[in-house]
Amino acid sequence: MSDATVNDFGQDAQFDDYFALLKPRVMSLVVFTAAVGLLVAPVGVNPIIGFASILFIALGAGASGALNMWWDADIDAVMKRTVKRPVPDGRVTPKNAMIMGLWLSVLAVGMLALTANFFAAGLLAFTIFFYAVVYTMFLKRSTPQNIVIGGAAGAFPPMVGWAVATGGVSIESIMMFALIFVWTPPHFWALSLFMNDDYTKAGVPMLTVTHGTRVTRNNILGYTVVLALVALGTAFTSIGGPVYLAVALVLNAMFLRGAFGLWRREDAAAESDKYADERKFFRLSLVYLFVHFAALLVDAALRGFAFMPQLPVVF
C-alpha cells in the first residue's frame, strides 16, 4: 500500500514529508530534556503513563514545528538551509501543514491531560503557543531579542516532564528551565555567525543582522558566563550529584574557552577558515546540553529512580 496522498499541487506527498514537518532532529533533544525532567523528579510515575506522556510531549513539540513551518514558509523559501523543506519545496501545502499542526497540538495536549494531569497539559499547551505564536508569528520577525525571549519555549519541556510526575513546579525544574533558557543564545548566535547571509537575505532581524557580528560575539561570551553559573548552581540542588558536578565543571570550562575564542576572533579570520571555530562551538553546544541532562539522569539512576521500587536496606 502506498503512503502517498495527493496534495493541492497535484503531487504526491509522502509520509516522510509530513514527518519532516515535525522537525524531528531538533525536537529529539527537546524530548530528551523532557524525559529527564520526568525521570529525575522525586515522585514516581507508572512507567506506562511516563512513556505515554513523553510520547505526547514529543507529539506536541512536533506539532509546534509543523505550525512554525506553515507560518515561516516565506522565510524558509529564501534561506539555503531551509529551502528544501516540504512546504517551500511544494511537497506539502501550507494548509495541510497548518491542519496537521493544529490537530496534533489538540491531540497531544488532550492526551497529556488524560494520561498525566491538567497542569502538565496546560504547560504543554502554553509551550506550543509560545513557540508557534509568540516566537514564530511575532518575535522572530520583529526584534533581535527574538531568540532570547523565544528561547523560553525550548526551555519549558523539562518543566513539563517534571510537572507530569509532580503536578507542579519547583526550584529544580526552574533550574532546568534556566539552563536551556541561557544556553539558547550562544547555541543559536554561533550558528547565525556563519548563516548571517541567509538571515540577511530573508530579512530576519537576528542579532548578527541588526547589530553586527562584534556585538553578537560579545553577547555569546556574556551569556556563556551566566550559563556556567546556572549550570554549576544546578549541581547544588537536589537533582545534582557527583557525576553532574564533574561533567558541568569540564563542559563549562570547554564552553567558556570556546566562547572566549569566538570573542577574540575577527570576521576576516573566521571567513578565511569558513567559520571553523563557530561551527565547532555550535556542535559543542549540542553536546553540552545533551551531556548535562544525561548526567542528571545518571545521578538520578545512582540515587534510584523514584518510579522504581526501593530496594530493602540490608545493611
Ligand code: HEM
Ligand atoms: C529559539 C530557540 C532556538 C533557535 C532559534 C534554534 C535554532 C536552531 C537552528 C537554526 C538550527 C539549525 C537547524 C537546521 O539545520 O535545520 C538548530 C539546530 C539544532 N538545535 Fe536549535 N534552536 C533553538 C533552541 C533549541 C533547543 C531548545 C534545542 C533542544 C533542547 C535545540 C536543539 C537543536 C538541535 C539538536 C539541533 C541540530 C539539528 C540537526 O542536527 O539537524 N535548539 N537550532
Ligand SMILES: CC(C)=CCC/C(C)=C/CC/C(C)=C/COP(=O)(O)OP(=O)(O)O
Ligand atoms: C514541547 C514543545 C512544544 C517544544 C517546543 C520546543 C521548541 C520551542 C523548540 C524550538 C527549537 C527550534 C526548532 C528553534 C528554531 O527556530 P526557528 O523556527 O527560527 O528555526 P528554523 O529557521 O530552523 O525554522
